[in-house]
Amino acid sequence: MSSHEKKWSVDIVIDEHDSEEGGSRTRAEARLRTQDTTSLVGVGMARRNPHDTEIPEIGDELATARALADLAHQLIETTVADLEAATRKTVHLDA
Incomplete structure (x- = not known):
């Protein structure tokens, strides 16, 4: 790793539960x-x-x-x- 290179990590945690309405609910956290x-x-x-075919990977992906x-x-x-705090000006980021 160079002296200018930085490393950030994103961990994905996925949890699936049966839904009260039927079917299932999948919750993901990106940390x-x-x-x-x-x-x-x-x-x-x-x-x-509940009427759809159970394919857990699809819920995980979505x-x-x-x-x-x-x-x-x-x-x-x-x-x-952070930019507004540093510059004390309103910032508008372009897409």
């Missing part, structure tokens, strides 16, 4: 850890209709994608807040 004190957790959910999207949104919000 980001940076080399400093930053720690964010994105959460995503997926629900299988819940994980939603957790990662939530994490990305939180990271953008954190970046904007």
Whole structure:
């Protein structure tokens, strides 16, 4: 690892439970850890209709994608807040 390279880790934790309405619910957490004190957790959910074929990987993938999207949104919000604190100006990030 070079002196300028940084390593951040994202752990994905997936949990599946039977739903009271039938089918199942899958919950995923995307846990980001940076080399400093930053720690964010994105959460995503997926629900299988009781009439659908049970293919657990699909619920895992969907819940994980939603957790990662939530994490990305939180990271953008954190970046904007950090920039505004550093510059004391309103920041608008371009897409």
